[in-house]
Amino acid sequence: MSPKTETVRHDAANEPNEKIVLRVTDLKVVTNAGDEILHGIDFTLARGEILGLVGESGSGKTTAGLACMAHFRDGLKFESGSVSLWPRGDATAVEVVELDEAAVRALRGSRIAYIPQDPALSLNPAMRVGEQIREVLDIHQFGSSEAERTERVAEVLVDVGLPGDKDYQKRWPHQLSGGQQQRIGIAMAFAMYPDVLILDEPTTGLDVSTQSVVLDTIRQMTVANNVAGLYITHDLAVIKDISDRVAVMLRGDLVEEGPVDAVLDHPEHEYTKMLMAAVPDLDGRKTIGDGAAEAKTAPEDDDKTHILVSTGANGSAAGQDSADEDSTAESGAAAASAGAAGGGAASADAPLLEVKDIALAYGKAQILDGINLVLEPGECTMLLGESGSGKTTLSQCVAGLNDDYTGSVRLRGTELARSTRKRTNEQRVGIQYVFQSPFSSLNPRRSIGQSLTVPLEMSGDGTAASRKAAVEEALDSVRLGRSFYHRRPGDLSGGERQRAAIARALVNAPSVMVCDEITSALDVSVQASIVALLRTLRAERQLAMLFVTHNIALSRHIADNLAVLNKGKIVDYGPTAQVLENPSHEYTRALISDVPKF
Amino acid sequence: MFGKVIVRRLIFSAFILIAVSLLVFGATLLLPGDAARAILGQQATPERIAALNEQLGLDKPAWLRYLTWLGGLFVGDFGTSSASGGSVAELLGERIGASFILMGVAAVISVPLGIGLGVYQALHRSGRRDQAMTGISLVLAAMPEFVIGIGLIAIFATSVFQILPAVTLAPPGEPVWNRPQQLILPTLTLVLVVTPYIVRMMRATMIEVLDSGFVEMARLKGVPEKRVIMRHAVPHALGPVAQVVAIQLAWLAGGVVVVEFLFRYPGLGQALIDAVTYRDVQVVQAISMLVAAVYVVVNLAADVVGILTNPKLRSAA
Numbered sequence: 001m002s003p004k005t006e007t008v009r010h011d012a013a014n015e016p017n018e019k020i021v022l023r024v025t026d027l028k029v030v031t032n033a034g035d036e037i038l039h040g041i042d043f044t045l046a047r048g049e050i051l052g053l054v055g056e057s058g059s060g061k062t063t064a065g066l067a068c069m070a071h072f073r074d075g076l077k078f079e080s081g082s083v084s085l086w087p088r089g090d091a092t093a094v095e096v097v098e099l100d101e102a103a104v105r106a107l108r109g110s111r112i113a114y115i116p117q118d119p120a121l122s123l124n125p126a127m128r129v130g131e132q133i134r135e136v137l138d139i140h141q142f143g144s145s146e147a148e149r150t151e152r153v154a155e156v157l158v159d160v161g162l163p164g165d166k167d168y169q170k171r172w173p174h175q176l177s178g179g180q181q182q183r184i185g186i187a188m189a190f191a192m193y194p195d196v197l198i199l200d201e202p203t204t205g206l207d208v209s210t211q212s213v214v215l216d217t218i219r220q221m222t223v224a225n226n227v228a229g230l231y232i233t234h235d236l237a238v239i240k241d242i243s244d245r246v247a248v249m250l251r252g253d254l255v256e257e258g259p260v261d262a263v264l265d266h267p268e269h270e271y272t273k274m275l276m277a278a279v280p281d282l283d284g285r286k287t288i289g290d291g292a293a294e295a296k297t298a299p300e301d302d303d304k305t306h307i308l309v310s311t312g313a314n315g316s317a318a319g320q321d322s323a324d325e326d327s328t329a330e331s332g333a334a335a336a337s338a339g340a341a342g343g344g345a346a347s348a349d350a351p352l353l354e355v356k357d358i359a360l361a362y363g364k365a366q367i368l369d370g371i372n373l374v375l376e377p378g379e380c381t382m383l384l385g386e387s388g389s390g391k392t393t394l395s396q397c398v399a400g401l402n403d404d405y406t407g408s409v410r411l412r413g414t415e416l417a418r419s420t421r422k423r424t425n426e427q428r429v430g431i432q433y434v435f436q437s438p439f440s441s442l443n444p445r446r447s448i449g450q451s452l453t454v455p456l457e458m459s460g461d462g463t464a465a466s467r468k469a470a471v472e473e474a475l476d477s478v479r480l481g482r483s484f485y486h487r488r489p490g491d492l493s494g495g496e497r498q499r500a501a502i503a504r505a506l507v508n509a510p511s512v513m514v515c516d517e518i519t520s521a522l523d524v525s526v527q528a529s530i531v532a533l534l535r536t537l538r539a540e541r542q543l544a545m546l547f548v549t550h551n552i553a554l555s556r557h558i559a560d561n562l563a564v565l566n567k568g569k570i571v572d573y574g575p576t577a578q579v580l581e582n583p584s585h586e587y588t589r590a591l592i593s594d595v596p597k598f
Numbered sequence: 599m600f601g602k603v604i605v606r607r608l609i610f611s612a613f614i615l616i617a618v619s620l621l622v623f624g625a626t627l628l629l630p631g632d633a634a635r636a637i638l639g640q641q642a643t644p645e646r647i648a649a650l651n652e653q654l655g656l657d658k659p660a661w662l663r664y665l666t667w668l669g670g671l672f673v674g675d676f677g678t679s680s681a682s683g684g685s686v687a688e689l690l691g692e693r694i695g696a697s698f699i700l701m702g703v704a705a706v707i708s709v710p711l712g713i714g715l716g717v718y719q720a721l722h723r724s725g726r727r728d729q730a731m732t733g734i735s736l737v738l739a740a741m742p743e744f745v746i747g748i749g750l751i752a753i754f755a756t757s758v759f760q761i762l763p764a765v766t767l768a769p770p771g772e773p774v775w776n777r778p779q780q781l782i783l784p785t786l787t788l789v790l791v792v793t794p795y796i797v798r799m800m801r802a803t804m805i806e807v808l809d810s811g812f813v814e815m816a817r818l819k820g821v822p823e824k825r826v827i828m829r830h831a832v833p834h835a836l837g838p839v840a841q842v843v844a845i846q847l848a849w850l851a852g853g854v855v856v857v858e859f860l861f862r863y864p865g866l867g868q869a870l871i872d873a874v875t876y877r878d879v880q881v882v883q884a885i886s887m888l889v890a891a892v893y894v895v896v897n898l899a900a901d902v903v904g905i906l907t908n909p910k911l912r913s914a915a
Contacts, residue, residue, distance in 0.1 A: 066818075069818055071814075071817065071818060073814075074809075101823075105820045105821075105822060106820065107820070108817070108818055108819060108820035109818065109819035109820035109821075110820060113818075113819075114815070114818040114819075116811060116814075116815055116818075118811060121810065121811030121812065122811040122812050122814070122815040123812060123815070124812040124815075124816070124830055125812070125834075125908070125909065125910065126833050126834060126907060126908065126909055127829075127830075135819065135821065136819050136820070139819070139820055139821055139822070139825075140820060172909040172910070174909070174910050188819065
């Protein structure tokens with residue numbers, strides 16, 4: 001058991017005062033096996049304020065949030081400490097963790113409400129949405145009559161910005177979009193006018209524009225109902241946007257706490273500083289992941305990135321100027337301009353990768369509609385789009401994993417067959433794919449070495465010894481080291497697994513790497529280190545990259561060119577700085593304005 | 599919308615039954631042995647065989663016989679038993695009732711019992727009781743029905759206690775339910791065979807559902823535990839379990855043969871065994887079609903349950 005770390009406090013807001021609704025003192029939670037998960041944390045929630053609880057996966061932030069409701073997930077139990085709640089109007093506190101089951105149930109959903117991470121999983125798929133809200137009211141016997149409850153359901157739906165009519169209440173969860181589902185979750189939480197709200201990453205699964213709507217709803221409802229909120233997230237940008245105070249968690253300890261501005265602008269704890277440095281900013285004022293990049297990354301390797309970053313900061317810089325002038329804002333002509341922006345390397349020769357007029361439709365649904373892209377060696381194009389925009393489908397078409405498209409993909413001027421099966425070995429090796437989730441893309445039963453050898457066996461050259469050497473070299477180049485050869489994915493952290501997956505794409509020395517949302521399953525600090533790794537690889541190997549993501553904030557940190565995909569069409573395409581500063585399309589402008597400012 | 603799905607499934611089921619009828623008829627054509635020769639036995643002369651064949655309609659081409667037979671099925675005419683000379687429908691009438699009683703009682707007991715025990719185990723997972731029940735259900739599931747039947751006879755009828763009849767006592771013609779005690783052992787055998795599978799499946803799906811986000815959410819809404827289980831968890835576990843229940847109930851239709859033979863129970867199973875012995879093709883065909891019909895109906899019912907418990911299927915269909 002590790003000793004309790006002293007929390008850095010920025011002010012005295014935790015001293016007893018009449019605004020406090022919930023106080024957690026020296027809370028310890030252990031696993032059934034006896035390992036301590038929370039090492040005694042303290043925080044307070046005040047009426048009308050939101051406390052942001054930040055931490056990376058596994059830091060215990062959800063455990064802390066659920067402990068406020070006296071809920072401990074399977075395998076965890078309460079050890080010691082206190083959670084005191086002052087329910088509306090009461091002068092005396094209730095000890096939540098000491099209550100019996102019935103009393104806890106009476107508090108849950110009525111005095112302390114919970115808004116879960118993934119609305120798609122947390123709404124009962126076999127219950128109509130109105131009924132699910134109504135259930136809370138029925139259980140806690142809201143009001144005095146049936147009619148009053150019915151009225152309240154409609155009222156709270158309107159409050160969160162949904163239609164409150166009977167037809168809407170009769171919908172099933174699967175008939176709503178992600179954002180609407182989450183607003184049902186919020187309506188459910190606010191139905192009983194609770195005192196405390198526990199929000200467990202409520203916007204993590206949502207697109208930026210949906211996220212900004214949901215955050216608005218939450219902020220409005222919190223203020224209107226004078227509720228104390230605990231907002232759990234790993235996203236510092238969201239914290240800055242929504243909360244009044246912030247507490248930073250590290251491995252079961254609270255390391256820093258105070259008003260948002262004080263903590264984020266003048267972090268005192270090392271960990272907070274590290275977190276702050278890892279958050280990608282849209283303006284690209286800093287280079288994320290620099291600290292994480294290993295010694296091998298000589299400073300000159302990063303030059304290119306620094307130029308990119310300084311371009312972002314100053315608005316224009318040498319090298320980008322010509323591109324800015326050459327290119328027109330029209331997306332149709334943007335392909336040509338991107339080619340020009342990619343440098344003079346491809347003057348006479350065909351570009352490394354050229355995507356022309358790719359279109360794909362399933363029945364009436366047009367998934368992709370006339371996509372044009374050009375990629376030169378050592379260049380990175382970010383393909384930005386929300387879920388359902390067709391970005392993954394497009395990258396699969398490029399890699400040959402989806403052969404239903406029309407149009408052409410050319411590698412060094414040669415048109416590729418639609419399906420990987422029909423492409424030549426050389427062409428297959430030329431384009432490699434890295435998948436979104438490192439947790440499911442590596443076979444858990446094979447050692448990393450075995451998984452990485454497969455591409456070499458498929459391409460069929462070399463001896464066993466030379467393959468092993470190639471794999472070890474790839475492991476070196478992703479900064480994992482040879483010792484990982486015999487380890488299995490289960491022993492690795494998320495970041496290590498994603499490095500292994502990148503190494504698998506690298507063993508055959510491809511010229512193009514397609515990265516499909518490869519950082520979205522990872523924590524910010526890990527994301528920063530992966531981004532730094534990709535930068536290094538580009539410089540070392542002249543690797544061209546198609547970086548697919550929904551996170552616009554990463555754009556200046558990784559990409560030379562930015563292509564914005566909306567409903568199967570590229571609506572904006574050009575050098576990153578130019579697209580961000582002068583977006584030509586309404587959709588791009590909306591995306592940029594919806595990003596939580598950091 | 600929902601009705602449309604059912605109608606479509608019904609039409610599909612009709613096609614399956616017609617396909618089965620073709621197979622059954624084809625298979626009986628291929629069977630070695632000659633009905634007329636079997637009936638006449640010692641007295642078979644070529645003339646008498648020819649005469650009997652004509653009388654039974656066996657001299658007509660196969661496709662004509664098939665169509666006549668199929669047409670008969672639609673109006674409830676299953677043909678004439680070549681062994682007894684009486685109508686098949688009459689011969690089977692009582693036995694169908696007797697068999698369905700056995701299967702029905704077994705189903706009514708084992709389905710709720712299986713679901714209940716599965717839910718109980720899932721709620722007390724990895725406890726001592728859960729482990730004991732898992733062990734018992736595994737042993738039961740591994741034992742063939744005749745072993746269970748003989749074991750029960752040894753315990754309750756002969757060696758240990760002599761409290762229940764080992765065989766069916768009712769004389770021919772008397773309905774079996776007039777003496778309920780003779781139903782106990784055959785029913786119990788079927789229940790013990792069918793229930794373990796349902797328990798195991800229910801336990802597995804229930805554990806999955808209990809771990810899902812909406813069950814945790816229901817608890818965090820303050821929903822009482824009983825309602826969490828009955829209203830939020832169980833309905834989701836029923837869909838997949840319905841398929842297993844259907845397979846088990848369909849198995850009952852065939853498994854009943856062995857059990858009936860064991861307990862000398864005057865049902866379809868006995869009739870089938872007798873019919874096979876006497877080359878009574880008409881009866882074999884009729885029983886095969888009945889068993890096939892049970893399979894189709896039970897599976898259709900399982901699909902309906904699956905659709906009812908999943909609004910996504912209900913509204914998308």
